[in-house]
Amino acid sequence: MRVGIAQVAASALSAELDLNVAMLRSLAEQAARLHADILVTPELMLTRYEPAWAARHAAEGEWLREAAARISADAGVALVVSTPELADGRRFITVTLLAGGQALMHHRKRILFGAAEAASFEAGSEPTGVVELAGARIGLALCYEIEFPALARAAARAGADLMCVPTALTEGVTGQVSEQVPKVIVPARSIENQMHIAYANYARPEYIGQSTVTGPLGTLMRAGTEPVLAVHAIDIAAARAGRAINTYLQDLP
Template sequence: MRVALGQVASTSDPEQTLGLVAEAVASATEQRADLLVLPEATMARFGSRLAAVAQPLDGPWASEVRRLACRAGLAVVVGMFTPGSDGLVRNTLLATGPGLDTHYDKIHLFDAFGLRESDTVEPGRRLVTVDVAGVRVGLATCYDLRFPALFTALAEAGAQLVVVPASWGDGPGKAEQWDLLVRARALDSTSFLLACDQAEPRAAGLEPVDGAAGGIGRSTVVSPLGEVRERLGAAPGLLLADLDPEEVTAVRERLPVLRHARQAREAGLPER
């Protein structure tokens, strides 16, 4: 399975960001990727008026992404915003392509480091996995990285690979936390992990939005044993990796933490 991570720097204009999606789809298709992952908030960066840019899943933005993915014969996972209730929006991952059309709404909202995502976003309620090129793929978003149980639950639901689109806020120690968490969640779940962040705005020639999580780059491909296989820097780029799902099977035989946790639950023992 060949995967591509499209590290882009979104603006506040959904029409403009469709151009970024189209460019990434063209590049991933040229490289014969099976799956393209784009960041959280690709549709419009944080700091935008989210309620004004949010569109339903059958709206023009998502429909154009579907058209691009299906025409290319490529599975695409991309971050957008959809209308929620009571004036809120949902932080949504659209997963689309030939034979694929579903979505995941971010469960854990970023009410941390002085920001309150829950002021504008309502949380999702369900785990989501999809099948791409014969591989079960779990979906998670950014702040979800800080919650190990989500990743083990996705693995227990059959995921061999978890994709994590993000717009990881900058700040003291945040890059180190990103590096640690993406490796830890892969190791927790003994799954491949694809963490695709927004490019750092200044590295893309943009001014950051004050008080908004704008991305630091460092998109990363991690093995089921927590090894960094590939990583980008701060600037926009396309990261490619070839993954063998049999590696997940082999690691889970040698390091059967998922089976041991299940056995502990069945025996009524604490897992930790």
Template sequence: MPTLRAALLQSQGRPGSVPANLELLDAEAARAAAAGAGLLVAPELFLTGYGVGEALPRLAREARDAEAEVDRIAARHRIALACGLPEEDGGALYNAARLTGPDGRPLARYRKTHLWGPYEHTWFTPGDTALVQARLHGLTVGLLICYDVEFPEMVRAHALAGTDLLLVPTALPAPGRFIAETLVPARAFESQLHIAYANRTGHEGGFDFVGLSTLAGPAGHPGPRAGAAPELLVGDVDTDALAASRTANTYLADRRPGLYPADRQDALPGQEAPAP
């Protein structure tokens, strides 16, 4: 299997300006393609900004109109793009991510299923589809958004469905360093896949984003990691190493699904589930 070079855009963009963020995405897609990348992953809500509050409904409409330009950017630079944006549908607002192929063809769209904190619960409706995948450069690629990856069930579901590379546009604030530094690499190791975790950076709307974007791999070794400043992080998704690690680490093969209790609130550890 071929190796895919992936680029992670760690950036604040320009909160509140869809045109400015499209311009930045175009420039960074050109840089990533020049570095040999076949995929660029931008942060959560990149097209509009994250902490823009009351402007989100208006910006969601602008982002919808901008989707065609995102597709043109992907085709212009022959690079796949994963980009976060708000999405309005039926009067509800979703925190979404969209994947476009290197030919400019839309491949997948995902709505964040686990909302984080009062801010997101104020503005967004949770999505109800946990597993979204697409084929890209010979790999099965999946999508989650930020807080979703902190739920092991979500990542394991992707692993069991055959996801090789999990794209995670992110807006992780500074108190969550542990998430980027420890939890995300652990998720990649325990579920035997690659995770492209692309975070925001800078101060915005009361949030201080930690940066620390990373391309975590299944072998448990530290992958490329950004610092706190804006950065275009480039790393390789080594598919040969992925296959070797899945052979050496047999977590998925050694699972005993019939042994584990169902995910039920009435069957907590130490309690007996009521008879059906």
């Protein structure tokens, strides 16, 4: 499977949501030319990661996801896209896996980060599922959630080969810990759960970049700090076979 990471510049996003959709189309078409099977984009890319602003546009989340589904079908690339969602008067930060014009899986962020998110959104309550795509079993999470072992472990126990994680990791919010998320925490989640993780962040200056693809033996690819679309091939069969050697999952009580 070929996994794409879109590390976009937050400053390139617009208050005009149509322009962000157009950027997504361009990224999907570029990923298709690079023969990606799936492309992961940053958290709330279609509205910009500004929790209060995104929450005010939660009612537009449905058409944003519909537009992303059309782009996925047209480009022939599965997309992992994060949008706000309005459901029964409640607002959520969500991530959706889209392929062939359809939403295959949808996850509402369960662990919100900081006061800004908590003031604008509610936490989801349902665990992420796992769905088959291109020979891999895929799970979803959002940003801060991957920093908690239980969520990744639940996905692994459900059979996930790959977790796709849109994020919006800045350089000053969590101090020195920020740099350690893509360098230490995400690779550790892959090793302890014997699965791949595709972690897509925004580029500098406001964010730290360093979007990452990891595997059962650690980091496979890490982007720098500038905007980039990178594609990395992962070996699902080898990872599954490796679980018989590194038996973390089966040895856990």
